[in-house]
Amino acid sequence: MTESRLFSPLQLRGLTLKNRIVVSPMAQYVALDGGATDWHFAHFAKFALGGAGLVFTEATKVERRGLGTVGDMGLWKDEQIPPLRRIVDFLHAQGSAAGIQFNHAGRKAGTYRPWEGYGTLDRSAPIEGEDHWEVIGPSAIAYMEGWPVPREMTEDDIAQVIESFASAVRRADAADFDVIEVHAAHGYLLHQFLSAASNHRTDRWGGSLENRMRFVLEIARAVRQAWPENKPLFFRISSVDEAGWTLDESVLMATELKARGVDAIDCSAGGLNVRSPTAAGVPRRMGFQVPYAERIRRDAGLATMAVGLIIEPQHAESIIAEGRADLVALGREMLFNPFWAHHAAARLGVDPEYRMMAPVYQWWLDRRAKAGYEPAN
Numbered sequence: 001m002t003e004s005r006l007f008s009p010l011q012l013r014g015l016t017l018k019n020r021i022v023v024s025p026m027a028q029y030v031a032l033d034g035g036a037t038d039w040h041f042a043h044f045a046k047f048a049l050g051g052a053g054l055v056f057t058e059a060t061k062v063e064r065r066g067l068g069t070v071g072d073m074g075l076w077k078d079e080q081i082p083p084l085r086r087i088v089d090f091l092h093a094q095g096s097a098a099g100i101q102f103n104h105a106g107r108k109a110g111t112y113r114p115w116e117g118y119g120t121l122d123r124s125a126p127i128e129g130e131d132h133w134e135v136i137g138p139s140a141i142a143y144m145e146g147w148p149v150p151r152e153m154t155e156d157d158i159a160q161v162i163e164s165f166a167s168a169v170r171r172a173d174a175a176d177f178d179v180i181e182v183h184a185a186h187g188y189l190l191h192q193f194l195s196a197a198s199n200h201r202t203d204r205w206g207g208s209l210e211n212r213m214r215f216v217l218e219i220a221r222a223v224r225q226a227w228p229e230n231k232p233l234f235f236r237i238s239s240v241d242e243a244g245w246t247l248d249e250s251v252l253m254a255t256e257l258k259a260r261g262v263d264a265i266d267c268s269a270g271g272l273n274v275r276s277p278t279a280a281g282v283p284r285r286m287g288f289q290v291p292y293a294e295r296i297r298r299d300a301g302l303a304t305m306a307v308g309l310i311i312e313p314q315h316a317e318s319i320i321a322e323g324r325a326d327l328v329a330l331g332r333e334m335l336f337n338p339f340w341a342h343h344a345a346a347r348l349g350v351d352p353e354y355r356m357m358a359p360v361y362q363w364w365l366d367r368r369a370k371a372g373y374e375p376a377n
Ligand SMILES: Cc1cc2nc3c(=O)[nH]c(=O)nc-3n(C[C@H](O)[C@H](O)[C@H](O)COP(=O)(O)O)c2cc1C
Pocket: 024, 025, 026, 027, 028, 058, 059, 101, 183, 186, 236, 268, 277, 278, 307, 308, 309, 310, 329, 330, 331, 332, 333
């Protein structure tokens, strides 16, 4: 058996992940009134069977006003807990940890699903029989031309949204999740507060960098208080964006987040003014966002997760072995191959006999490999 850092455990507070492989949050847009469905069960179950150490749900909305579109998952009421609990129990039974990402879309609320056009909703009629919801943001500045102008949030709105994050986190604990990730990237509400391009406020929530960071840091404080001490807390950030946010600012913010009990930064990029979760104005090549995870890890001194075009097992192994990140998150590659972790373990020589797999698969696949039916890759 070959030594591997990718397949070494990672301890974060009271949680030990069995390996460094994470399923990145990926919106499915098939929830019913925010509730997880059988689709979600099957979708997440695959990744646990596939051997990932940590499986994240999609961006789960903390209040109905935060919905991206009908079909987004939510955890703004207790009725949404049981179907998530069923998923979490299955992930645990397979030895995977369960993570939930929390988000509020802010001015990006109200879009069609990607395969239905991805644009802003036509608000002249109910959508799929449901009432529309109000679009709010730090300032009355639309995301892009043709998109709704959000109502500028009042102090009360700000307090309500912070409390919604804390309430959703308490429900996540009731559903037995192991990790919370707050989504502060990709142009959603938290990122909108951070960026001077979307935040023109003149009160304590806007203006200086310190003021623009206040909303994110207040959410970190509220979430940390609501989440058990022994469970880790992650933040996803856009390490850089096309509207001028810099890596230096990310290092500063990560340092502040760490001081508020955040354990890991998930280092994505872009999305403030561009309609894509991976757009950062930099060429997209394999591991193009890894340098952000490396820098933040080194200079802010906390764990980081690298994401974006990580596909090859040897590449993932080297990212961890070279200390560039503590975790690697895979998105589209996991949709293509939910068994990526087991295949990587075999390819890296860590588990050529598939002993990490559930015995009901292991027995057959070991024999299949020994009989030479496995494709050479
Ligand atoms: C179908 C799909 C849905 C996504 N939904 C989310 C999401 O809910 N939250 C989020 O932070 N990023 C989301 N992303 C971005 C991914 O988490 C990931 O950062 C991105 O796809 C880059 O990784 P990859 O190259 O491995 O796919 C989504 C990506 C895909 C493909």
